[in-house]
Amino acid sequence: MKVIVNQAHVSNYPNPIRFNKGDPLMLGALDTEYPGWIRTRTEDGNEGWAPVQYIDRDELNQSQGTANTDYSAFELNTRQGDTLTVLSELNDWYRACNEDGTEGWVPVNTVVPFS
Incomplete structure (x- = not known):
């Protein structure tokens, strides 16, 4: 996703x-x-x-x-507008990958589904 x-x-x-x-x-x-x-x-x-x-x-x-x-526990530093690929979800956090291929955690409430 x-x-x-x-x-x-x-x-x-x-x-x-x-x-x-x-x-x-x-x-x-x-x-x-x-x-x-x-x-x-x-x-x-x-x-x-x-x-x-x-x-x-x-x-x-x-x-x-x-x-x-x-x-x-590595967290991704993100900027508004970044696109992430969600790898998994756990306890209101996503384990995600950014466009550079770096994986880390981000709070679910800081992102919206890609449309």
């Missing part, structure tokens, strides 16, 4: 977290703006938001978890 950016988005995270399936994670608060995201810290100390669906929480210690898939 193609979408057009109607509101520019600039990432607030210059060093986005990333993890691989099986990595241990420390978990914090759930996001109140975008439900389904949890504050996550990786073993290297980097911290950011990750989808709750990508993490298996430890049953005995809810502040710990294990990644159940590979993940990168």
